[in-house]
Amino acid sequence: MSLVSADKLRHQPNPHVRSGAIGPRQRAVLSPEGFVAAQAEISAWPGYAETPLYDLAGLAKAAGLGKVWYKHEAARFGLGSFKALGGAYAVCRLLKAELKRRGIDASTADLTSGKYAEAVRAITVTSATDGNHGRSVAWGAKLFGAECVIYIHKTVSVGRADAIAAYGAKVVRVDGNYDEAVRQADADAARNGWFVVSDTSYPGYMEVPRDVMQGYTVMAAEAYAALPEPPTHIFLQGGVGGMAAACTAQAWETYGAALPRIVVVEPENAACLFETAKAGHPVAVGGDLDTVMAGLACGEISLLAWEILDEAASDFLIVPDSAAVAVMTLLADGIGGDAPFAAGESAVAGLAGCLASLAAPGMAETLGLGPESRVLVFGTEGATDPETYTQLVGRTPAEVEA
Ligand SMILES: Cc1ncc(COP(=O)(O)O)c(C=O)c1O
Structure with a gap:
């Protein structure tokens, strides 16, 4: 059988x-x-x-x-x-690179201890998610001190949305599927000067x-x-x-x-x-x-x-x-x-x-x-x-x- x-x-x-x-x-x-x-x-x-x-x-x-x-x-x-391993690691790398561009050479310990708290808080990371990746990005943003906005699609459950919000991220629900949430996150990031931390790559977005x-x-x-x-x-x-x-x-x-x-x-x-x-x-x-x-x-x-x-x-x-x-x-x-x-x-x-x-x-x-x-x-x-x-x-x- x-x-x-x-x-x-x-x-x-x-x-x-x-x-x-x-x-x-x-x-x-x-x-x-x-x-x-x-x-x-x-x-x-x-x-x-x-x-x-x-x-x-x-x-x-x-x-x-x-x-x-x-x-x-x-x-x-x-x-x-x-997913905890991926999104948060990318957030960590992105924040260090962006701080460096702004003249600050920060270590991970500097980030978790809040040494450059004001500078890090001025950076917003964003992503679309079906749940787990957004949770990782939100957790990474909280761990390292950045602001975070996460986009979810129509069918993501309330439980998953709450789990993301629990890390202090703003959660935005998009009336469409996952790929539409990806596009919305991209458009809002471009408008607001936010940094997209996506788990998927597309032409021009690989790093x-x-x-x-x-x-x-x-x-x-x-x-x-x-x-x-x-x-x-x-x-x-x-x-x-x-x-x-x-x-x-x-x-x-x-x-x-x-x-x-x-x-x-x-x-x-x-x-x-x-x-x-x-x-x-x-x-x-x-x-x-x-x-x-x-x-x-x-x-x-x-x-x-x-x-x-x-x-x-x-x-x-x-x-x-x-x-x-x-x-x-x-x-x-x-x-x-x-x-x-x-x-x-x-x-x-x-x-x-x-x-x-x-x-x-x-x-x-x-x-x-x-x-x-x-x-x-x-x-x-x-x-x-x-x-x-x-x-x-x-x-x-x-x-x-x-
Ligand atoms: C629990 C779980 N397993 C597997 C995957 C698939 O990963 P990928 O989208 O990288 O193929 C995901 C993606 O969100 C996931 O949440």
């Missing part, structure tokens, strides 16, 4: 995937030096701690896999998701999203260092692709030409990476991008992310919302002696893609999945929206983890 239904699962192989070591095209986006700098910076912030890597032995056995490792990001800096992704490589490196042996497969959920690209680049640096099989998984109404792989060039997905996987509700890829995924990701999958809910419930139940825990909607998409593939005729063979497989997934958020979580799973996160 399969753990997750293969209903509506779709697969797109990537014709551009290549073997061999990471190349200059990828290192022009994320470099080993950039990783060293991000790790040194982020690991010095107050509250830094590695997140746990779970060995889900019960789930692996039930699924017929050798290993399932799950990097659980719920506790990251008290923000609930891996900040590169820093965001470089921040994510810290999560990836923690996982690879904690693994007892290399994974054979890494299943990565995709929004704009920044997280998937960061984990992939770091894996390529770590494992060299023996890069594990990289599989990118997206929700059915927001599969811009899947459609891009299919077309062979960046494709935007329209509509309201509606999915319970709020963090993945993105219609346009990040161009920087594609520089990495284009040659490294061998497969792209689409899963329906029902697959994500099924996996949240599996993890909340704790299969075969695994300790139950609360994983957010967007966190489980990678694992949902893996488990749904095992139920689709011929797909396990296509992806090379079987009892010898060692699968790594990044559980990128805890129950960041407890109300939605409770509705979907039928128990509160606290009840699940009691």
